[in-house]
Amino acid sequence: MGSTFWVWLAVGVYVVLGFLIAVAARRQVGVGMSGFFLANRKVGGFISAMTYSATTYSAFMLVGLVGLTYAGGVGALGFELTYLCGLFLALFFLPRFWLAGRKYGYITPMELLSDRYQSKYVGMTAGVLSLVFLVPYSAAQLMGVSFLINGLSGGAIPVVSGIILATLLAIAWSRIAGLRSIAWTDAFQALIMIVSGVAILGIVVSRVGGWPSFLGQIESGHPDLLTVPSGGGMWNINMFIGLSLPWFFFCISNPQVSQRFFIPKSVTAMKRMLGGFLVFGFAYTLIAVLLGFGARLLVPGLEKADMATPALLALPVIPRALALVVMVGIMAAAISTIDSILLTLSSVWARDIHRAVISPGVLESRELRIGQWVIPVVAAVAFVFAWQVSAKTGLDFMIAPLSAASSAGLLMVVPAIIGAFYWKKATATGAIVSSAVGAILVLILQITGYKPLGWWPGTWGIIVCTILFVVVSLATKPPLKKAEEFLHHLKRELASGNFV
Amino acid sequence: MLVWLVFLLALDLALPWGVLGGVESFSGVFLFWVAWAAVAVASMFVLFLRWKE
Numbered sequence A: 001m002g003s004t005f006w007v008w009l010a011v012g013v014y015v016v017l018g019f020l021i022a023v024a025a026r027r028q029v030g031v032g033m034s035g036f037f038l039a040n041r042k043v044g045g046f047i048s049a050m051t052y053s054a055t056t057y058s059a060f061m062l063v064g065l066v067g068l069t070y071a072g073g074v075g076a077l078g079f080e081l082t083y084l085c086g087l088f089l090a091l092f093f094l095p096r097f098w099l100a101g102r103k104y105g106y107i108t109p110m111e112l113l114s115d116r117y118q119s120k121y122v123g124m125t126a127g128v129l130s131l132v133f134l135v136p137y138s139a140a141q142l143m144g145v146s147f148l149i150n151g152l153s154g155g156a157i158p159v160v161s162g163i164i165l166a167t168l169l170a171i172a173w174s175r176i177a178g179l180r181s182i183a184w185t186d187a188f189q190a191l192i193m194i195v196s197g198v199a200i201l202g203i204v205v206s207r208v209g210g211w212p213s214f215l216g217q218i219e220s221g222h223p224d225l226l227t228v229p230s231g232g233g234m235w236n237i238n239m240f241i242g243l244s245l246p247w248f249f250f251c252i253s254n255p256q257v258s259q260r261f262f263i264p265k266s267v268t269a270m271k272r273m274l275g276g277f278l279v280f281g282f283a284y285t286l287i288a289v290l291l292g293f294g295a296r297l298l299v300p301g302l303e304k305a306d307m308a309t310p311a312l313l314a315l316p317v318i319p320r321a322l323a324l325v326v327m328v329g330i331m332a333a334a335i336s337t338i339d340s341i342l343l344t345l346s347s348v349w350a351r352d353i354h355r356a357v358i359s360p361g362v363l364e365s366r367e368l369r370i371g372q373w374v375i376p377v378v379a380a381v382a383f384v385f386a387w388q389v390s391a392k393t394g395l396d397f398m399i400a401p402l403s404a405a406s407s408a409g410l411l412m413v414v415p416a417i418i419g420a421f422y423w424k425k426a427t428a429t430g431a432i433v434s435s436a437v438g439a440i441l442v443l444i445l446q447i448t449g450y451k452p453l454g455w456w457p458g459t460w461g462i463i464v465c466t467i468l469f470v471v472v473s474l475a476t477k478p479p480l481k482k483a484e485e486f487l488h489h490l491k492r493e494l495a496s497g498n499f500v
Numbered sequence B: 001m002l003v004w005l006v007f008l009l010a011l012d013l014a015l016p017w018g019v020l021g022g023v024e025s026f027s028g029v030f031l032f033w034v035a036w037a038a039v040a041v042a043s044m045f046v047l048f049l050r051w052k053e
Helices: A003-026 A032-041 A045-056 A059-072 A075-085 A088-104 A109-117 A120-152 A159-177 A179-208 A211-221 A237-248 A255-262 A267-298 A305-313 A320-358 A364-389 A399-422 A428-448 A457-475 A480-496 B002-017 B026-048
Strands: none
Touching: A003 A120, A003 A159, A003 A179, A003 A320, A032 A088, A032 A179, A032 A255, A032 A320, A032 A364, A045 A179, A045 A255, A045 A267, A045 A320, A059 A075, A059 A120, A059 A267, A059 A305, A059 A320, A075 A237, A075 A267, A075 B002, A075 B026, A088 A109, A088 A255, A088 A267, A088 A399, A088 A480, A088 B026, A109 A120, A109 A255, A109 A320, A109 A399, A109 A428, A109 A480, A120 A159, A120 A255, A120 A305, A120 A320, A120 A364, A120 A399, A120 A428, A159 A179, A159 A320, A159 A364, A179 A211, A179 A267, A179 A305, A179 A320, A211 A267, A211 B026, A237 A399, A237 A457, A237 B002, A255 A320, A267 A305, A267 B026, A305 A320, A320 A364, A399 A428, A399 A457, A399 A480, A428 A457, B002 B026
């Protein structure tokens, strides 16, 4: 039987197991918006850690980051570990989101902003930015799956088939039981991701002749990959900052991640979520980067760096069964991210756009139905984007830069988020103007490819956005009563929990 | 904590593109970033393990 059969068989087993878990999760699904989108804020530490990990780490890692390492070397390690260091921000914001969510019943991070700034248009603006910028990020995940299946089947399964399959699974798993089905399937998928990653790295290193040989061959054959800016100057400091800056703020700028700050059932669960994620992230980053180096040794000369992992898995020296498990692991990584994005965006549409602006006073049951119907719509848009982009080549369309470009747009909400928790004088107008103008600037710079002084769009965007936020806030009237009540409550609770 | 974070970020840029710029070996930038991240993660553990119910 050909490789196509085995690829479909592995995918079939994964799909069946995933559905069994999602359906089992449905038995415990709560009612209303909080039940569907936040699992009633009662998720335990282990599941919280796994869903946080699986949502954050996606096809970007074992496809995109491997490709980035393959193309430019060790700079990819610094870039990804800088992201991990950005979890310092979670030390500040995780307890604040969690405490505020419990006190005020927020469903989305945007709802928090709307309430804190006393303007529904703040949440709506942030919601629209999420809808715009998370589409390329979702598309990057779909591309990851499709490249992989295409490569492993020797091109027999077209790229578009992988995109369709991933889209349908993401829709199904987010619709079945909302966050509960996503969290459970994420936990299952996170375990597949890490176990398959360790296994394939072990095989790659052993095929090269063990660790000393692996390290020695890279040092002697590709020494430029071990330094920055590396061969061809790919990792110049502007590119590093341009990619890392949005990534550093990822945990608060990406709503599919910060929405998870609402879900732990207790402080202990919150600590386990953060600790589990840090360990997972550190290990998974090393695995991905070392695989990138391994690919340079075993499959040199690839035209498209994002094909490094598929090419590696297709090698005869890699056991077929292991290659299929890794393929499923990467597919799991991608789908666990897309379904979380779909769920978050649907909650944002229902709560921060439909209920807040279009139809105030809508019944919660109808709001929930609207959110559920938005899931396939957003998925369809991401599908079209992925389909178009997957036909292009070059660094600008590699998965990692595409993902970072999305985060650059979402970065423009960061000053408003920081201001909500730390600055009484921050205003709704400041939040709206800064995030909207910053996002437009980022979009223009990304579309035109223009990099003044060599600085990337996210760098320019955050500078302009921060200045605007401060200046406009100082020039307009803040909602002082709400700010004082909100910040006073948090101050008291933060002190009693020994938070930072 | 903010000072510590800023210090870590300064190292993140200064060493790889500065002192370690010409070291073409795993004991250069690669080892630095692994150790740097390990220290960052460990310090986060120290801070959040103090949280209480």
